[in-house]
Amino acid sequence: MAKRKIAGLRWWIIGVVMLGTVLNYLTRSSLSAAAPTLKEQLHISVEQYSYVVAAFQACYTVMQPVAGFILDSIGVKIGLAIFCVAWSLSNMLHGFAGNWQSLAFFRGLMGMAEAAVIPAGMKSVTEWFPAKERSIATGWFNIGSSIGAMLAPPLVIGCITYFNWQTAFLVTGGLGFFWVALWLFFFRTPAEHPQITEDERQYILNGQEASHKSDTTKPSIKQIVSRKEFWGIAIPKFLAEPAWQTFNFWIPLYLSTVRHMDLKSIAMFAWIPFLAADLGCIVGGYLSPLMMKYFKVSLLTSRKLVVVTGAICMLAPAMIGMVASPYTAIALFCVGTFAHQTLSGSLITMSADVFPKSMVGTVNGLTGMSGYLGATIFSLIVGVVASKIGYDPLFVCLSLFDVIGAVVVCMMIKSSSSPIIPESKTEVATA
Structure with a gap:
C-alpha cells in the first residue's frame, strides 16, 4: 500500500532536524544549569570548571571536520x-562523575x-531546500540550539530540586x-522519500544551483581550505563562537x-536569553530573503548584510558590566x-551557497572546528x-570580535561569487 503524500514535506523534515538540535543543546546546556550545584558538591573551582568546559570544546573542535566527513561519506x-x-x-555518564x-x-x-549536529542539519537543508529558502530552513533548525539551552535551566534545576544532580543528566541524556527512533523512521532524501509530492520534488530540484543537482564528487579537504571563501566563513566563526559558548x-x-542570584531565581530567569536567541534564529532566517526582495541585492550580499546587522546588535553585551541591576544584565544578554543567532545562521548557510552539496558537511565541520577553536x-x-x-x-571582547568578523565576511566573500564547482567536474566539462 502506497504511503500518503504529505504537502510541504520539507518543513516536516526540518522540524525533525530542529527537534534533534533541541535535544543536542539540552544535553550540552545541562552542565551550565547544574554548575552552581556541581561547584558545591564536587568542590570545583571556577578555573577547574573552565577546564571541564574546554574539554568539551576541544573535543568538539577536533571532531567537527571528522563528523562532517563521515556525514558526507x-x-x-x-x-x-x-x-x-x-x-x-x-x-x-555525567551522572557518575566524582x-x-x-x-x-x-x-x-x-x-x-x-x-x-550542525553539519548534519546544514546537509539536510542542502538536500531538502531550494537556495532561496536555505536561510529560513537554517534558522528553523538552528532555533533548536536556543530552545535546548532555554529548557535546560528549569528542567535540570527541577531534577536537582526534587531528586539530585545525577538524575538531571540521566533524564536529559x-x-x-x-x-x-523518529529520525530513522521518517528521514529520507527527496529522491527516496515515498511521501513527497512530485511537485515539491521538482520545486526543490529546480531551486538549487547546478552544482547541487548532480554532484557526486567526494569531499576534498585540500580543495576546500585552498579557497578564500572558506576562510571568509571560518575566520568569522572563530571570532563569533566564543560569544555563544560563553552564553551557554x-x-x-x-x-x-x-x-x-539563588538557584530558584536562576531557574526563573536564565532561560530568557535563549528565548531571545530563538527569535534571532527566526528573524535572521527571514532577513536574507526579505533583503533580496525589497533591496534587490544578491543572495550573498543579503547574507553579509544579516551578519553586519547581528554584529552591530552584539555591541549591547559590552555594557553588561556597566549596569547595576541583574535584570538589566539579563536584558543585555x-x-x-538574539544578535549572535541572527548572524550565526547566515554564516552557517553560506557554506551551502558557495560549496557543492557533496562538500557541505565537511565544510561545516571545518568552519565549526574553527569556531570551537576560538571558543x-x-x-x-x-x-x-x-x-x-x-x-x-x-x-x-566578545562584542568587538563579532564586529571584526563582519568586516572579514564583507572583505573575503564576493557578492558575485557563484557556487564552487568541484575540480573533477570542471575538467570533465572542458575535456
Missing part, C-alpha cells in the same frame, strides 16, 4: 543517528559526539533515544557568583543571544580572567 540519516546515540550515552577530572572526561566524549556555559555561574581558547581565558579581574572585559 555515509549519509546524514545513519550518521546522525549514530552520533545521537553516542552523545545521549555520554551525557548520562570529581572535575571525570566530569571533564565524560564532557570530552560528549563533545566528540555532538560535533555532528535519555531523551535522545526517542528521537533516534557561563550565564548561570555569572548570575550566581557576580549577581548573587538577551540582545546578545576553547576563550573559555580557558574566562576561567583565569573571571576569577581575577572579573567578566566585564570579556564581554567587551
Whole structure:
C-alpha cells in the first residue's frame, strides 16, 4: 500500500532536524544549569570548571571536520543517528562523575559526539531546500540550539530540586533515544522519500544551483581550505563562537557568583536569553530573503548584510558590566543571544551557497572546528580572567570580535561569487 503524500514535506523534515538540535543543546546546556550545584558538591573551582568546559570544546573542535566527513561519506540519516546515540550515552555518564577530572572526561566524549549536529542539519537543508529558502530552513533548525539551552535551566534545576544532580543528566541524556527512533523512521532524501509530492520534488530540484543537482564528487579537504571563501566563513566563526559558548556555559555561574542570584531565581530567569536567541534564529532566517526582495541585492550580499546587522546588535553585551541591576544584565544578554543567532545562521548557510552539496558537511565541520577553536581558547581565558579581574572585559571582547568578523565576511566573500564547482567536474566539462 502506497504511503500518503504529505504537502510541504520539507518543513516536516526540518522540524525533525530542529527537534534533534533541541535535544543536542539540552544535553550540552545541562552542565551550565547544574554548575552552581556541581561547584558545591564536587568542590570545583571556577578555573577547574573552565577546564571541564574546554574539554568539551576541544573535543568538539577536533571532531567537527571528522563528523562532517563521515556525514558526507555515509549519509546524514545513519550518521546522525549514530552520533545521537553516542552523545545521549555520554551525557548520562555525567551522572557518575566524582570529581572535575571525570566530569571533564565524560564532557570530552560528549563533545566528540555532538560535533555532528550542525553539519548534519546544514546537509539536510542542502538536500531538502531550494537556495532561496536555505536561510529560513537554517534558522528553523538552528532555533533548536536556543530552545535546548532555554529548557535546560528549569528542567535540570527541577531534577536537582526534587531528586539530585545525577538524575538531571540521566533524564536529559535519555531523551535522545526517542528521537533516534523518529529520525530513522521518517528521514529520507527527496529522491527516496515515498511521501513527497512530485511537485515539491521538482520545486526543490529546480531551486538549487547546478552544482547541487548532480554532484557526486567526494569531499576534498585540500580543495576546500585552498579557497578564500572558506576562510571568509571560518575566520568569522572563530571570532563569533566564543560569544555563544560563553552564553551557554557561563550565564548561570555569572548570575550566581557576580549577581548573587539563588538557584530558584536562576531557574526563573536564565532561560530568557535563549528565548531571545530563538527569535534571532527566526528573524535572521527571514532577513536574507526579505533583503533580496525589497533591496534587490544578491543572495550573498543579503547574507553579509544579516551578519553586519547581528554584529552591530552584539555591541549591547559590552555594557553588561556597566549596569547595576541583574535584570538589566539579563536584558543585555538577551540582545546578545538574539544578535549572535541572527548572524550565526547566515554564516552557517553560506557554506551551502558557495560549496557543492557533496562538500557541505565537511565544510561545516571545518568552519565549526574553527569556531570551537576560538571558543576553547576563550573559555580557558574566562576561567583565569573571571576569577581575577572579573567578566566585564570579556564581554567587551566578545562584542568587538563579532564586529571584526563582519568586516572579514564583507572583505573575503564576493557578492558575485557563484557556487564552487568541484575540480573533477570542471575538467570533465572542458575535456
